[in-house]
Amino acid sequence: MLTITFLALTISFTVVSGASNSDKVHQTPPEMVVAIESRAMAPLKCSHSIQDYNRILWYKQKRNDKQLQFLGYILLEDAKPEKGMAISGSAEKDQIAMLTIQNISMESSAVYFCAASIHNAEPAFFGKGTKLTVLEPLCNISPPTVVVLPPSEKECRDRKKQLKKTLVCVASGFYPDHVGVSWTVNGQSVTKGVASDHPALRVGDKYQITSRLRVEAREWYTEGTIFTCNVSFFNGTDTFNTSAEVYGSGDVNGTQTDAMTREEFVKVTQTAKLSYIVMIVKNIVYGVFVTILAWKLGIGRSHATAKK
Numbered sequence: 001m002l003t004i005t006f007l008a009l010t011i012s013f014t015v016v017s018g019a020s021n022s023d024k025v026h027q028t029p030p031e032m033v034v035a036i037e038s039r040a041m042a043p044l045k046c047s048h049s050i051q052d053y054n055r056i057l058w059y060k061q062k063r064n065d066k067q068l069q070f071l072g073y074i075l076l077e078d079a080k081p082e083k084g085m086a087i088s089g090s091a092e093k094d095q096i097a098m099l100t101i102q103n104i105s106m107e108s109s110a111v112y113f114c115a116a117s118i119h120n121a122e123p124a125f126f127g128k129g130t131k132l133t134v135l136e137p138l139c140n141i142s143p144p145t146v147v148v149l150p151p152s153e154k155e156c157r158d159r160k161k162q163l164k165k166t167l168v169c170v171a172s173g174f175y176p177d178h179v180g181v182s183w184t185v186n187g188q189s190v191t192k193g194v195a196s197d198h199p200a201l202r203v204g205d206k207y208q209i210t211s212r213l214r215v216e217a218r219e220w221y222t223e224g225t226i227f228t229c230n231v232s233f234f235n236g237t238d239t240f241n242t243s244a245e246v247y248g249s250g251d252v253n254g255t256q257t258d259a260m261t262r263e264e265f266v267k268v269t270q271t272a273k274l275s276y277i278v279m280i281v282k283n284i285v286y287g288v289f290v291t292i293l294a295w296k297l298g299i300g301r302s303h304a305t306a307k308k
């Protein structure tokens, strides 16, 4: 019977998420980071505001795993937890149901979902989950470093076929893996054309995440357009944002400035100024040299003419 419930729930999770009732199941906190030494942890909370629903089920979804592991349920105030779990509270509308993981281990790192239901046959509605990370010993909490890379030169030059440009945001060096990436163009939030890694990539004892933003070529070529990548990071107590940006290139012909950030552009402009000065100085020196040469030759010729 549990298997059937599980299947039904897995299906409804796919089918129903997005339905209005999904917004009626609330889970707190959204994120949690605990030290392995702590052993005990604060309970995960779940409440719903769906009339007549009286059962709350708990599930665990491990990283890189699509399967949900059943952790137990509570019907009204009657809890039926699986081994290693403690369930309490009430499953009634506007009440709070709680899940406590008894013995924290590295295996406890996962996203925990609650679902509100009424009978096995009814659809269940899932909350948004609580992402829990049990800190690995010796891994230090570290916020991300964010950079935005402008469209690659190759893509820029291929302008007949490429009507779109891809900007890449790379957030690296963070631990634990509790980040969110979002983009803004001139301060306006954008979601269209955004593709982010899921999950983040493990690099040594840190994580890295990449997000791509595809924009219309003309948007990229609008000088002064600001493309910002915002990365929010949860360090166990606070969530804060780190952002990086690039400016649209005003040059439609895909020359050098295309693949540059503003800093680089300023640097190059300064280098260009310097080269220009050097060139002028060179020209003056050369001009003086030529004048002297011409003058000498002129004298020579006038001598020759005089001899004739």
Ligand SMILES: *[C@@H]1O[C@H](CO)[C@@H](O)[C@H](O)[C@H]1NC(C)=O
Pocket (backbone or CB within 6 Å): 083, 084, 102, 103
């Ligand atoms: C939790 O840990 C304690 C002490 O290490 C142990 O006695 C208990 O059996 C463990 N419980 C579970 C459910 O693993």
Ligand SMILES: *[C@@H]1O[C@H](CO)[C@@H](O)[C@H](O)[C@H]1NC(C)=O
Pocket (backbone or CB within 6 Å): 182, 184, 189, 228, 229, 230, 241, 242, 243
């Ligand atoms: C992006 O970051 C900037 C600078 O930190 C901030 O002002 C802005 O509110 C952020 N935008 C979003 C949508 O998070």
Ligand SMILES: *[C@@H]1O[C@H](CO)[C@@H](O)[C@H](O)[C@H]1NC(C)=O
Pocket (backbone or CB within 6 Å): 141, 235, 236, 237, 238, 240
């Ligand atoms: C998390 O960030 C806040 C604010 O920047 C800081 O006060 C706190 O000490 C940080 N916590 C950890 C565990 O690094």
Ligand SMILES: *[C@@H]1O[C@H](CO)[C@@H](O)[C@H](O)[C@H]1NC(C)=O
Pocket (backbone or CB within 6 Å): 180, 181, 182, 230, 231, 232, 240, 241
């Ligand atoms: C941080 O970023 C998130 C998502 O991008 C946004 O909702 C929030 O307003 C930002 N906070 C600040 C202080 O910029």
Ligand SMILES: *[C@@H]1O[C@H](CO)[C@@H](O)[C@H](O)[C@H]1NC(C)=O
Pocket (backbone or CB within 6 Å): 250, 251, 252, 253
């Ligand atoms: C781009 O190139 C075309 C022809 O090569 C030229 O006419 C045009 O002025 C250039 N535009 C810019 C912004 O450099």
